[in-house]
Amino acid sequence: MKISIRRRLAVGILGGTLLIVAIIMGITYYYGRIETLREVESGAKNLARSYAELFEVTFQKTAKVPTMLGVYLETHPNITDDDLRSLMQETLRRNPEVYGSAVAFEPNSFIPERYYHSPYYYQNGEKLTFVQLGNEEYDYFKWDWYRLPKEADEPYWTEPYRDIGGGEVIMTTYSVPFHKNGRFWGIATIDISLGDLMEKVRRLQVGQTGYAFILSREGKFVTFPKPEKVMQSGLEEYDKRIAARMTSGQEGIEPFDDPVTGQEAWILFTPIRSSGWSFAVVYPVKEILSSVIALQRRMFGIGALGLLVIFGIITVLARTITRPLEAFVGTARRIADGDLDQPLPATRFEDEIHDLSMAFGKMMRDLKQYMNDLARTVSEKERIESELKIARDIQRSILPRTFPPFPEQNEFDVYAVNISAKEVGGDFYDFFYVDDRTLGFVIADVSGKGVPAALYMAVSRTLLKATALRGFPPGECLEKVNHLLIADNESTMFVTLFYGTINVHTGDLQYANGGHNLPYIKRKNGDLECLSDAHGLILGIMDDTTYGTSSLKLKKGDAVFLYTDGVNEAEDGSGSFFGMNRLETCLKEMDFCSVEEAVAKVKAEVSRFTGDAVQSDDITMMALQYMGPDGEESLPPQTM
Amino acid sequence: MNIVGYNDRDVLVFRIEGRLDSDTCERVSSQLDSWVDSGEMWLVGDLSDLEYINTFGIRVFLSAHRKLLIRGGSLVLFGLKETAKEIFGITGVGDMIPVVASKADALAMIQRG
Numbered sequence A: 001m002k003i004s005i006r007r008r009l010a011v012g013i014l015g016g017t018l019l020i021v022a023i024i025m026g027i028t029y030y031y032g033r034i035e036t037l038r039e040v041e042s043g044a045k046n047l048a049r050s051y052a053e054l055f056e057v058t059f060q061k062t063a064k065v066p067t068m069l070g071v072y073l074e075t076h077p078n079i080t081d082d083d084l085r086s087l088m089q090e091t092l093r094r095n096p097e098v099y100g101s102a103v104a105f106e107p108n109s110f111i112p113e114r115y116y117h118s119p120y121y122y123q124n125g126e127k128l129t130f131v132q133l134g135n136e137e138y139d140y141f142k143w144d145w146y147r148l149p150k151e152a153d154e155p156y157w158t159e160p161y162r163d164i165g166g167g168e169v170i171m172t173t174y175s176v177p178f179h180k181n182g183r184f185w186g187i188a189t190i191d192i193s194l195g196d197l198m199e200k201v202r203r204l205q206v207g208q209t210g211y212a213f214i215l216s217r218e219g220k221f222v223t224f225p226k227p228e229k230v231m232q233s234g235l236e237e238y239d240k241r242i243a244a245r246m247t248s249g250q251e252g253i254e255p256f257d258d259p260v261t262g263q264e265a266w267i268l269f270t271p272i273r274s275s276g277w278s279f280a281v282v283y284p285v286k287e288i289l290s291s292v293i294a295l296q297r298r299m300f301g302i303g304a305l306g307l308l309v310i311f312g313i314i315t316v317l318a319r320t321i322t323r324p325l326e327a328f329v330g331t332a333r334r335i336a337d338g339d340l341d342q343p344l345p346a347t348r349f350e351d352e353i354h355d356l357s358m359a360f361g362k363m364m365r366d367l368k369q370y371m372n373d374l375a376r377t378v379s380e381k382e383r384i385e386s387e388l389k390i391a392r393d394i395q396r397s398i399l400p401r402t403f404p405p406f407p408e409q410n411e412f413d414v415y416a417v418n419i420s421a422k423e424v425g426g427d428f429y430d431f432f433y434v435d436d437r438t439l440g441f442v443i444a445d446v447s448g449k450g451v452p453a454a455l456y457m458a459v460s461r462t463l464l465k466a467t468a469l470r471g472f473p474p475g476e477c478l479e480k481v482n483h484l485l486i487a488d489n490e491s492t493m494f495v496t497l498f499y500g501t502i503n504v505h506t507g508d509l510q511y512a513n514g515g516h517n518l519p520y521i522k523r524k525n526g527d528l529e530c531l532s533d534a535h536g537l538i539l540g541i542m543d544d545t546t547y548g549t550s551s552l553k554l555k556k557g558d559a560v561f562l563y564t565d566g567v568n569e570a571e572d573g574s575g576s577f578f579g580m581n582r583l584e585t586c587l588k589e590m591d592f593c594s595v596e597e598a599v600a601k602v603k604a605e606v607s608r609f610t611g612d613a614v615q616s617d618d619i620t621m622m623a624l625q626y627m628g629p630d631g632e633e634s635l636p637p638q639t640m
Numbered sequence B: 001m002n003i004v005g006y007n008d009r010d011v012l013v014f015r016i017e018g019r020l021d022s023d024t025c026e027r028v029s030s031q032l033d034s035w036v037d038s039g040e041m042w043l044v045g046d047l048s049d050l051e052y053i054n055t056f057g058i059r060v061f062l063s064a065h066r067k068l069l070i071r072g073g074s075l076v077l078f079g080l081k082e083t084a085k086e087i088f089g090i091t092g093v094g095d096m097i098p099v100v101a102s103k104a105d106a107l108a109m110i111q112r113g
Helices: A005-075 A081-094 A144-152 A195-203 A240-247 A290-336 A352-397 A450-468 A474-487 A579-589 A595-610 B025-037 B055-071 B082-091 B103-112
Strands: A098-105 A118-124 A127-133 A170-180 A183-193 A211-215 A221-223 A252-257 A264-272 A277-284 A412-419 A427-435 A438-446 A495-503 A508-514 A520-522 A528-530 A550-553 A559-563 A619-626 B002-008 B011-020 B042-046 B050-053 B074-078
Touching: A005 A081, A005 A098, A005 A170, A005 A183, A005 A195, A005 A211, A005 A252, A005 A264, A005 A277, A005 A290, A081 A098, A081 A118, A081 A127, A144 A170, A144 A183, A195 A211, A195 A221, A211 A240, A240 A252, A240 A264, A240 A277, A290 A352, A352 A450, A412 A427, A412 A595, A427 A450, A427 A619, A438 A450, A438 A559, A438 A619, A450 A474, A450 A495, A474 A495, A474 A508, A520 A579, A528 A579, A559 A595, A579 A595, A595 A619, B002 B025, B011 B025, B011 B055, B011 B103, B025 B042, B025 B055, B042 B055, B042 B103, B050 B082, B055 B074, B055 B082, B074 B103
Parallel strands: B011 B042, B011 B050, B042 B074
Antiparallel strands: A098 A118, A098 A183, A118 A127, A170 A183, A211 A221, A211 A277, A252 A264, A264 A277, A412 A619, A427 A438, A438 A495, A495 A508, A508 A550, A520 A528, A520 A559, A559 A619, B002 B011
């Protein structure tokens, strides 16, 4: 997949920035949340405590009234019913916040004949109304407000209750036990209406959707946003643990599933000590964190805007980088197609692109130079190669290639082959009539390769033939050729050369050797002999060298086999030589049928040995078979 | 092919390892030429590790030998293997360039002048 630089830059930088923004937002949210919660907690705590205090003050102030009554009765045990009533009336008048007050006595203890005695006054508009409590229907001894403080012998705030008149007003009663002669005598009470306080609590605005409520000692709702729950059920219905903490008088803050809004909230509660109630403030989390969330939103907006700006910058920047590169790509493609004269795109800054452009320019110039040089070299090489080819063709053309060379002659049969190596070599062979009955034959190998070797070979061959045609015996012939070669030889070229003559009528063979590989005689009967007596220095080295002439008689059917070192030094792939032994074996074992066949057999054997290896030197072979006068193979015995 | 030279009693002795043929004759030739050009009168060649030599190698030796002859010196070879002896024999070069049995013989011959 192709991924552009722009995309990589965008992904890399935007990804990184996004990560940073996300981390900053996360941290801000985390600390903002902690800070906000702390603020809300302290605010809520203050709120709750101040409201609890409000209740506390009311309770404590009104609690004095029954206490005073109790104290008065204990100090005036013989008080009359009338005096008691006056006292009660006076007390209520002085304490208008008290709704009503009762003094309930033990059975038959105030007026012996009265089982129930409990005068009760309550505020009824501007007046006070009197009621004598206690009868069979309202047996106050069994009521909590009487029974519980009596049993505990302690003052007691009753659970809140609705006004007897069935109003919405919530009431509570404070009962104080009093004694006569050390024995429990009765209970003095006041009733207070909590209507105003409740209203305050109800109206209390806690944020947008938050609220406050009061839980009684028994865990019932004294106030609650859902009116049907008031006095009917308690917090236990929603959260037993928090309810237990509240009713046991603890202060705290807890997460809370708000049943009113149905959302997550925090609840903070603090006790109202005198009545054992608990005041709670409920804050929905969403609202607490709304400011944090709003901040987050703003930050997100700013972050997104920032990212957009960065993206824009990246796009522009990437374009300034990639545009020259794209131009380069096009140019490079055309260059790759061989157009080295492409103008390079201009660069605006001295940056890396500029460096690349410079390097490209240099590469193109160098490449052009190199290609020109190469073209020149190639043409030069081609020229030399073609010249070499011409040289080789000339060299080959001067070797006799037509066999049999003298079709009208039957006294001998000759065949030769020259297989050139890649480069022009210096092997040559020749045969010619010196006079009408003497055949001269020569095989030679000029040192070195190439054109110099070819030229030297042509010179050697011409000199030899010219000298030989003058009829000198082979040894003398070699001496003269050697002398002529040295006279003009500035270089250190030399030639190994074997020259022989054969009298086609008698089979007399005369020969001399200038450092050449020793030829073989293959007798008609199959014997193989080496012309090992023919030694002499190679030609072209030392002046005044003498060469001896050896002689031998050939019988009908005998053959001479001549070769150059390309045969015995033919190599196989592993660097081994064909060698003299193989050559001798090959010659020994073959049936000498015809000269052509003999040469072909050796050639085949050499090819089999070398296999695919490159031929490093010329391979030249010549075979000459003596057939006898008039080609009669079985000449009648000569009578001398 | 490898050729190294060292001095033994003021005579430069060189030693050729490997093959001396058409592929390596140029290197040997230029090495011998540099010694000859530096003024050596005598060069002693140790051919006991020369595995193969053909007419290309012969030509290198002849060339160096000829230059030393003009100066009144010579190339002296020793340690020839059978194959080398053979080619020296056939070509007659063995009669031109002195070939001895050992380095001691070579140095002795140079001492005699």
